[in-house]
Amino acid sequence: MTHPSSPGTPIALPSSIDATSALLSEADYLADRSLATVLFLALKMGRPLFLEGEAGVGKTEIAKVLSATLGRRLIRLQCYEGLDVAAAVYEWNYAAQMIAIRLAEAEGGVDRDRLAADVFSERFLIKRPLLQALEPDTAGAPVLLIDELDRADEAFEAFLLEVLADFQVTIPEMGTVKAAHPPIVIVTSNRTREIHDALKRRCLYHWVGYPTAERELGIVRAKVPGVAKRLSQEVVHFVQALRKEDLFKSPGVAETLDWAAALSELDAVALDPETVSDTLGVLLKYQDDIARIEGSKAKELLDQVRAELHAAE
Amino acid sequence: MRDQGAPTRPGFAGSTSPASGGGDCGDGRLAENIVYFARALRAAGLPVGPRSVLDALEAVKAAGVGTRDDFYWTLHAVFVKRHDHSLLFDQAFRIFFRKRGYLEQLMAMMVPQVMTPMTETPKPGSARVQEALFSELAAKLKEEQREVEIEARLTVSDRELLQRKDFAQMSAAEIAAAKDAIKRLVLPLDQVRTRRLALDRRGHVIDMRRTLRASMKAGGALIDLKYLGPKTKMPPIVALLDISGSMNEYTRLFLHFLHAVTDARKRVHTFLFGTRLTNVTRALKARDPDEALAACSSSVLDWSGGTRIATSLHVFNKLWARRVLTQGAIVLLITDGLERDPDNRLAFEIDRLHRSCRRLVWLNPLLRFEGFEAKAKGVQAMLPYVDEFRPIHNLESMAELCRALSADGGRAGDPKRWLPRAA
Numbered sequence: 001m002t003h004p005s006s007p008g009t010p011i012a013l014p015s016s017i018d019a020t021s022a023l024l025s026e027a028d029y030l031a032d033r034s035l036a037t038v039l040f041l042a043l044k045m046g047r048p049l050f051l052e053g054e055a056g057v058g059k060t061e062i063a064k065v066l067s068a069t070l071g072r073r074l075i076r077l078q079c080y081e082g083l084d085v086a087a088a089v090y091e092w093n094y095a096a097q098m099i100a101i102r103l104a105e106a107e108g109g110v111d112r113d114r115l116a117a118d119v120f121s122e123r124f125l126i127k128r129p130l131l132q133a134l135e136p137d138t139a140g141a142p143v144l145l146i147d148e149l150d151r152a153d154e155a156f157e158a159f160l161l162e163v164l165a166d167f168q169v170t171i172p173e174m175g176t177v178k179a180a181h182p183p184i185v186i187v188t189s190n191r192t193r194e195i196h197d198a199l200k201r202r203c204l205y206h207w208v209g210y211p212t213a214e215r216e217l218g219i220v221r222a223k224v225p226g227v228a229k230r231l232s233q234e235v236v237h238f239v240q241a242l243r244k245e246d247l248f249k250s251p252g253v254a255e256t257l258d259w260a261a262a263l264s265e266l267d268a269v270a271l272d273p274e275t276v277s278d279t280l281g282v283l284l285k286y287q288d289d290i291a292r293i294e295g296s297k298a299k300e301l302l303d304q305v306r307a308e309l310h311a312a313e
Numbered sequence: 314m315r316d317q318g319a320p321t322r323p324g325f326a327g328s329t330s331p332a333s334g335g336g337d338c339g340d341g342r343l344a345e346n347i348v349y350f351a352r353a354l355r356a357a358g359l360p361v362g363p364r365s366v367l368d369a370l371e372a373v374k375a376a377g378v379g380t381r382d383d384f385y386w387t388l389h390a391v392f393v394k395r396h397d398h399s400l401l402f403d404q405a406f407r408i409f410f411r412k413r414g415y416l417e418q419l420m421a422m423m424v425p426q427v428m429t430p431m432t433e434t435p436k437p438g439s440a441r442v443q444e445a446l447f448s449e450l451a452a453k454l455k456e457e458q459r460e461v462e463i464e465a466r467l468t469v470s471d472r473e474l475l476q477r478k479d480f481a482q483m484s485a486a487e488i489a490a491a492k493d494a495i496k497r498l499v500l501p502l503d504q505v506r507t508r509r510l511a512l513d514r515r516g517h518v519i520d521m522r523r524t525l526r527a528s529m530k531a532g533g534a535l536i537d538l539k540y541l542g543p544k545t546k547m548p549p550i551v552a553l554l555d556i557s558g559s560m561n562e563y564t565r566l567f568l569h570f571l572h573a574v575t576d577a578r579k580r581v582h583t584f585l586f587g588t589r590l591t592n593v594t595r596a597l598k599a600r601d602p603d604e605a606l607a608a609c610s611s612s613v614l615d616w617s618g619g620t621r622i623a624t625s626l627h628v629f630n631k632l633w634a635r636r637v638l639t640q641g642a643i644v645l646l647i648t649d650g651l652e653r654d655p656d657n658r659l660a661f662e663i664d665r666l667h668r669s670c671r672r673l674v675w676l677n678p679l680l681r682f683e684g685f686e687a688k689a690k691g692v693q694a695m696l697p698y699v700d701e702f703r704p705i706h707n708l709e710s711m712a713e714l715c716r717a718l719s720a721d722g723g724r725a726g727d728p729k730r731w732l733p734r735a736a
Contacts, residue, residue, distance in 0.1 A: 016377070017376060017379070017383060033382060033383070033386060034386040034389065037376065037383060037386035037387055037389075037390060038386065038389075038390040040376065041372050041375060041376060041387065041390050041391075042390075044375040044376075045371055045372060045375055047368075081507070081508050081509075081640070082507065082508025082509050082510075084509065084510075086522075091522075092521070092522060092525070094521040094525060097525055098525075101528070112529070115529065116529045119525070119529065150639075153507065153508075153509065155509060191396070191635075191636055192635050192636060192639050193636060193637065193639050193640075194395075194636070197360060197394065200394040200395070201360075201362070201364070201365075201394065204391065205390070205393055205394045205395070206390065207396040207399060246631075248630070248631060288661075
């Protein structure tokens, strides 16, 4: 699939759902059929993709993988409360504008209208991520990642509507900037609040859930290659069992990978109750959750996992 | 097989499908069925507009009609915009495309075929979806209950009386008058500072953009500084209302109160709990209070039952706290604190709730009694963790609450006043 990209000819977008799956797995991203379908549609229909799901299930990763496999530039906008146009879309270079005004004055005979038009021209514009994403690129339109949109306040969502619907930005002093080739837009949210329907309506929506044991095992093997076979099986099944427990925050795939890597650093070849209790902090991030699982509960889960694996053999 | 592309047969040109006006998606029966399916989804409560229907046609064309699974996820990608709609979609899809392997037939033959109306009794599925799909009558059956209008004009002294009368002792007429009074209540206008800036003469940050634009007016000779200051806005309110048997007389009026608050400010989330937790935020968004309350009661299954405060708070903490308690939310916990089975879980859950919000206000109608003492185990468990403890049993205390929310709590609601007595 990987074509060496000669400059000027962007790598073609996948032509089917299967090709999309294959493209993602090239970069060791194992997506299930539903995710591949929605991603394919987003690429094909030129629509933003809105991904929602628990933390650590690989939402942000999709944008990175797309940018890597398609050879596109990745433009990332991390959202936070108070994010505004000046930080997300564009800002004027005030210092340069001031100097321009002073110079015009020094020359004398200032024509006000001309000066205004001069000072508010592209020369003095500082482009921020959203505006950068609309610029043409020889490697093809960039991948625009709008990360953790739920962290921005509602007011910011309104700025995004124009960008996501028409891939354009209106700058009052200059006019409208429209992308010749719409960027590939991935929006992620951890659902710490509901995003407004008006924004969701402009996107294709997908809930990224936890993977099945089989897929998660594939992910661990692809991402942490050094782990012993038996250990990776036990790790995945233990995490899957943990997700069925009544925890405040269930471990995501990112935690599974961290744990597998941590255990392999400790030269473990199989799980035992002590190691589990000692390294539980990699998986669970709330003290209440750790207190619940530590000790006898961990042993119980481990026995259950072993019995399952034994039965499957 | 999957990549066969969208079927386009000339035989479909004469189709009278409602979508044929939407461009070149003349996929005959399939297009028509997607339109019908969209209509069914809409009836089941998914916000499906004409735009989504066109998107769906485009998506099916783009993805091609492959396996049933792919078709499912293709439509899912377009029609579902919220995680909780996934389930409704799933049920609607199953029911709609179940008929005699209808979907398989469609995909195999792509031959025009009369869609037989589904008149048989459906197998049990989601009541909501079934209703939407099979009974056109459902919409018409919506009863137009006209409540008897009660003359709610009172004299001044009557009004004063009404202000202090306990909700539990009110007659039907007085309740109607109280509802009216709630509508006129001055609602809390508390403000929190956000990290966003707005034009402010007394601000301290220079707004370079406005400054430059203003200076341009004078040709750049004068620099007229414009300032920015932090913008304020009303923080979200989350109300957790106990609807168990012991709170029976109060819940209706509290719901009216919450409806009025929801109407007045944007971000209000309301949850009802008895033995289980129900989110009624969307129901309360209806303009008409009676309509809103009717929608509430139809979504709740445990009216006037027992109370499981700890269990309900646990569910709230786990599923909702991280979604609704952002940006400095205030939590109004309205309960009498009479927990059915008090144990240390209650203290644990209320502690967690307290730690995840800006201000936790406990409103307890039992506080109306002069000699109230924090004796009940549930009350003792919860008191140390709340920021404020207030009565709410008549219009006066409701108005008091509104004032307290607008300003900073003050001493009146300090829960520590009650604690020494409890010890």
